[in-house]
Amino acid sequence: QQQVKQSPQSLIVQKGGIPIINCAYENTAFDYFPWYQQFPGKGPALLIAIRPDVSEKKEGRFTISFNKSAKQFSLHIMDSQPGDSATYFCAAFRGGGKLIFGQGTELSVKP
Amino acid sequence: NAGVTQTPKFRVLKTGQSMTLLCAQDMNHEYMYWYRQDPGMGLRLIHYSVGEGTTAKGEVPDGYNVSRLKKQNFLLGLESAAPSQTSVYFCASRDPGGRNTEAFFGQGTRLTVV
Numbered sequence: 001q002q003q004v005k006q007s008p009q010s011l012i013v014q015k016g017g018i019p020i021i022n023c024a025y026e027n028t029a030f031d032y033f034p035w036y037q038q039f040p041g042k043g044p045a046l047l048i049a050i051r052p053d054v055s056e057k058k059e060g061r062f063t064i065s066f067n068k069s070a071k072q073f074s075l076h077i078m079d080s081q082p083g084d085s086a087t088y089f090c091a092a093f094r095g096g097g098k099l100i101f102g103q104g105t106e107l108s109v110k111p
Numbered sequence: 112n113a114g115v116t117q118t119p120k121f122r123v124l125k126t127g128q129s130m131t132l133l134c135a136q137d138m139n140h141e142y143m144y145w146y147r148q149d150p151g152m153g154l155r156l157i158h159y160s161v162g163e164g165t166t167a168k169g170e171v172p173d174g175y176n177v178s179r180l181k182k183q184n185f186l187l188g189l190e191s192a193a194p195s196q197t198s199v200y201f202c203a204s205r206d207p208g209g210r211n212t213e214a215f216f217g218q219g220t221r222l223t224v225v
Binding site (some may be wrong): 003006009032034036041042043044045046049089093096097098099100101102103104 | 115142144146151152153154155156159160161167169170201203205207212213214216217218219
């Protein structure tokens with residue numbers, strides 16, 4: 001049973017486009033929702049994170065939108081660049097230590 | 112500051128062999144995790160630990176065992192490797208709470224079971 005469902009699996013956009021990656025969760029005990037970015041051959045690294053009492057958070061070109069009632073959250077990348085090409089993971093954490101990841105989205109930004 | 116270090120980085124095992132993957136962190140984090148990464152499956156949690164001497168099962172624990180005898184180390188063991196365990200394994204560590212709750216990952220261990 002996948003506790004955090006992520007879509008799409010892959011995404012191709014042109015430079016300057018706004019890719020959107022969506023995630024949904026079931027367990028309402030989750031209280032911290034990070035997004036991680038992974039480049040080939042590297043471990044994932046934190047990109048941006050949000051708590052459920054906030055509906056939106058922006059950091060530079062990256063924005064998280066959070067819909068608590070729908071149990072969904074999404075990542076938007078403004079003015080995407082070829083250097084943003086990577087795999088993106090959403091995740092959910094709850095007290096007690098468990099940190100669960102989505103299936104990942106492979107993003108390709110074409111010049 | 113090394114962060115999270117995984118050893119080895121690469122390994123090829125024969126079916127039925129055993130091995131131990133080592134994860135070491137120097138950030139004094141309480142929480143540590145082992146994940147496996149497979150195409151289309153994302154990062155799946157194998158086992159995790161919320162402190163020295165404690166371990167808990169994640170999403171896909173079968174075929175693996177773990178130990179956390181020291182706070183800085185988290186070991187993942189495969190007693191009898193199977194081809195289905197061919198994967199890239201990542202270790203991570205994290206503080207339990209507060210303002211900084213980022214999980215830091217190692218560089219991964221690429222394991223092939225033939």
